[in-house]
Amino acid sequence: MKLTVLGGRGAWPTADAACSGYLVEHDGHRLLLDPGYAVMPQLLRHLRPEDVDAVVVTHGHPDHCADLNPLLRARALADRPAPALPVYAPAGALDAVLALDRPGMLHGSYELRAFDPATEPEFTSGPFRVGTRALPHHVPNAGLRLTAAGRVLAYTGDTGPTPALAELADAADLFLAEATYPEEVPEEDAPYLSSARQAGEHATRAGAERLLLTHLWPGGDEAAAIAAARRGFGGDVGVARPGTVVELGAD
Structure with a gap:
């Protein structure tokens, strides 16, 4: 299994980093996770729009799904339109982004497969078994476990602290964890977002092998985030930067 980071900033993109966006590949199947702001140009560095086999979105905030629109446009408006793209997301999460174009413009370009992470714990996409967990956020959010x-x-x-994270990341080879702040989350967001320190603690409880911090606040201090995570986790810690590649299972 291969992970390529396309973007890893929260809230809005910066000049050198897109928002959340991750390409996961195995056995020729290409799965795009959370195509947030500015992910599309990064995706095009690696493959053509028609080469994406499926999209999975964790929740409906635009920094996690806005660039689904240009991806679907590129597939629908091509000289040879691509087949309908399977798009998995919590029910209602993509209503806004799918309504950006006039009715019918993207007809046939996608097949929406809504799921409820609280009641539908698993689905498959190509060789991937995708487990889901309902995690606390400002809007319904699905944690993902790809096997x-x-x-x-x-x-x-994006998630606040919850015991469900230890189950989600149980013995994971790689734990890709939201870490908007290094040490402390502001009180009003504390139930809905996480810090790098908390991510490290959750990785330890889960017995994860490796931790990759993502969704850092634009302009956030990566070194401070890594240091905070290492106070709770003794394994390998990194930050999700565009172009980062992790081969799970590689020697």
Whole structure:
């Protein structure tokens, strides 16, 4: 299983980093997770729009799904339109982004497969078994657990602290964890977002092998985030930067 980071900033993109966006590949199947702001140009560095096999969105905030629109446009308006793209998301999460164009413009370009992470704990996409967990955020959010060939990638989307994270990332080869702030989350957001320190603590409880911090606040101090996570986690810690590649299972 191969992860390529397309973007990893929260809220809005910066000049050198898109918002959340991750390409996960195995056995020729290409799964795009959370195509947020400015992810599309980064995606095009790696593959053509028609080469994406499926999209999975954790929740409906635009920094996690806005660039689904240009991806679908590129597929629908091509000289040879691509087949309908399977798009998995919590029910209602994509209503706004799918309403950006006139009715019918994207007809046939996608097949929306809504799911409820609280009641539908698993689906499959190509070789991937995708487990889901309902995690606390300002809007319904699905944590994802991707399994293929015995390897596990766990991804939080955006989440507040919850015991469900230890289950989501149980013995994961890679834990891709939201860490908007290094040490402390402001009180008003504390139930809905996480810090790097908390991400490290959750990785330890889960027994994850490796931790990759993502969704850092634009302009945030990456070194401070890594240091905070290391106070709670003794394994390998990094930050999700555009172009970062992780081969799960590689020697």
